[in-house]
Amino acid sequence: MRLSSLACTLALGLASSIAHAAQPAPATPAPAAQVPGSEAIVSKTLANGLTLIVWPDHDIPNANYYTFYKVGSRNERPGITGLAHFFEHMMFNGTTRRKPGEFDRTMEAAGGSNNASTSNDLTIYTDWFPSSALETIFDLEGDRMAHLAFDPKVVESEREVVYSERRSSVDNDNMGTLMEQMQATAWLAHPYHIPTIGWPSDIERWKSDDLKAFFKTYYAPNNAVLVIAGDVEPAQVLQLADQYLAPLPQQAAPPAVTTVEPEQLGERRVVVERADAQSPILAYAFHSGIGAGSPQYPALELLTSILAEGDSSRLHQRLVEREQLAVAAGAFAEAGFDPGLLWVYAMLPPGGDLAKVETVLDDELARIARDGVSAAELTKARNLQLAGFWQQMATINGKAQLLGEYAVFHGDYRKAFAAPAAFEAVTAADVQALAKSILRKQNRTTGLVQPVAATAHEEATR
Numbered sequence: 001m002r003l004s005s006l007a008c009t010l011a012l013g014l015a016s017s018i019a020h021a022a023q024p025a026p027a028t029p030a031p032a033a034q035v036p037g038s039e040a041i042v043s044k045t046l047a048n049g050l051t052l053i054v055w056p057d058h059d060i061p062n063a064n065y066y067t068f069y070k071v072g073s074r075n076e077r078p079g080i081t082g083l084a085h086f087f088e089h090m091m092f093n094g095t096t097r098r099k100p101g102e103f104d105r106t107m108e109a110a111g112g113s114n115n116a117s118t119s120n121d122l123t124i125y126t127d128w129f130p131s132s133a134l135e136t137i138f139d140l141e142g143d144r145m146a147h148l149a150f151d152p153k154v155v156e157s158e159r160e161v162v163y164s165e166r167r168s169s170v171d172n173d174n175m176g177t178l179m180e181q182m183q184a185t186a187w188l189a190h191p192y193h194i195p196t197i198g199w200p201s202d203i204e205r206w207k208s209d210d211l212k213a214f215f216k217t218y219y220a221p222n223n224a225v226l227v228i229a230g231d232v233e234p235a236q237v238l239q240l241a242d243q244y245l246a247p248l249p250q251q252a253a254p255p256a257v258t259t260v261e262p263e264q265l266g267e268r269r270v271v272v273e274r275a276d277a278q279s280p281i282l283a284y285a286f287h288s289g290i291g292a293g294s295p296q297y298p299a300l301e302l303l304t305s306i307l308a309e310g311d312s313s314r315l316h317q318r319l320v321e322r323e324q325l326a327v328a329a330g331a332f333a334e335a336g337f338d339p340g341l342l343w344v345y346a347m348l349p350p351g352g353d354l355a356k357v358e359t360v361l362d363d364e365l366a367r368i369a370r371d372g373v374s375a376a377e378l379t380k381a382r383n384l385q386l387a388g389f390w391q392q393m394a395t396i397n398g399k400a401q402l403l404g405e406y407a408v409f410h411g412d413y414r415k416a417f418a419a420p421a422a423f424e425a426v427t428a429a430d431v432q433a434l435a436k437s438i439l440r441k442q443n444r445t446t447g448l449v450q451p452v453a454a455t456a457h458e459e460a461t462r
Contacts, residue, residue, distance in 0.1 A: 035393050035417055041403070042234040043413065046241065048250040049222025053403050053413055054237045055229040057396050063230025064400040065127040065137050067145075068408050070225075071218035072121040073194040074257055074337065080206060082162065082198015083214045085118040089158045090211075091125065091219075092116075095147040100154055103140055110136045118196055121336040122408065128397065131231035135240055142244035145219060150211055159203060166197045174277045178447045179343075181270045186285045186341060186445040190261040220251035225407045229400035257337070261287070270447040279327075280354045281449035282361065283345040286438050292335035292409045298385075298422040299430045300333050303438075304342065305381035306373055306431065307331045312380070318364050319346055325357045337409075342438055354448055365439045372432035385423045 043053045072084050092114075094100040107114055112129030127137050170176040180195050187193030217223075226245075228237055264287055290296050308315050308331035315329035326346040334340030344365070346357050392398030406416040
């Protein structure tokens with residue numbers, strides 16, 4: 001099954017997203033930067049609006065092909081929720097030139113593999129392959145962008161696959177259920193309240209016309225960014241792009257999402273009672289007011305790291321080690337085209353005391369807002385971010401992913417190379433000010449999973 005960002009989020013990985021999009025980088029090589037080899041990067045925007053970025057790296061005879069489509073659940077509406085995620089599946093299920101399954105078989109025969117993910121903001125398709133298969137990959141990707149098939153039998157088959165995925169990752173998963181209900185409660189106006197996987201009634205009722213209209217609008221070359229990194233020559237890549245992608249027609253720009261979420265004026269609470277829940281869960285979702293393109297985003301990342309990254313983090317030390325109230329605790333920040341949520345959670349042992357954990361967690365969050373962070377904590381968090389950046393730069397997959405994220409989220413892939421300096425510039429005062437602004441009870445949605453006895457649950461739901 002293709003990986004979806006919803007599944008990753010529900011597994012408590014980093015959530016989906018991005019920041020305020022701008023115009024693509026000009027078609028000139030990137031200037032020399034602190035990352036070796038980055039001076040060889042070439043970027044070009046085709047006449048049909050497709051942005052293409054190439055980073056040659058000849059260390060190994062492999063390459064990556066990332067396609068970032070600027071579409072996610074943020075672009076949906078009631079009645080068609082889940083369509084972006086549905087197309088994550090459909091894009092592998094045949095074109096007017098190729099039968100279902102032929103995309104994978106052709107790629108695997110050439111030594112390649114692939115995957116895809118969907119988030120609130122993006123749908124991303126990734127191919128990994130020996131560089132000798134470059135033209136094959138262009139042929140495959142150009143074909144499915146231009147000629148995706150809408151065979152009714154395939155549509156119904158994938159509808160069932162998506163519904164099954166929803167049952168396993170949300171309906172039958174306590175954390176998945178809690179996060180979906182908290183997301184729908186935290187957002188009143190903005191379409192971030194829509195679950196990436198879609199609401200059940202919408203999954204059941206998508207029509208063929210809905211699919212075709214959505215595909216034409218969002219899977220157009222002018223709504224995509226393509227990044228190729230690895231053992232390739234930019235001239236060859238540009239020639240193949242002219243051959244396989246340039247003929248694809250540009251479409252009208254997708255409708256803009258202009259809704260701004262109103263300020264939250266008090267705590268909201270969600271309680272999920274499950275007879276099959278063995279362990280209680282406590283989670284907070286704070287409005288951060290920050291998108292990935294915000295100047296405050298590096299400070300948000302450092303705050304999140306101080307709270308929850310590693311066994312020496314504040315939440316692990318307080319809730320798991322010292323007071324032994326939880327078996328796991330963590331935090332992650334969403335950052336998309338629009339401001340997202342900062343999530344904080346604690347997983348309790350069977351019979352754990354939710355009220356006690358909430359009191360202790362509130363105290364710890366208040367302490368960081370009141371007293372700030374130490375120099376040692378800030379240094380550790382900064383070092384973790386810098387280590388992650390350089391580790392990503394060490395692989396062609398990491399390079400392609402980072403360039404695409406910055407091209408889409410920040411409007412210029414070259415801003416990726418300023419990330420280390422941005423983390424270095426964050427001060428302890430910056431982190432404390434952000435904690436004071438975000439970690440307020442009236443700014444959060446609180447979610448609880450409460451195990452209940454089966455008999456009591458049955459009586460309550462009659």
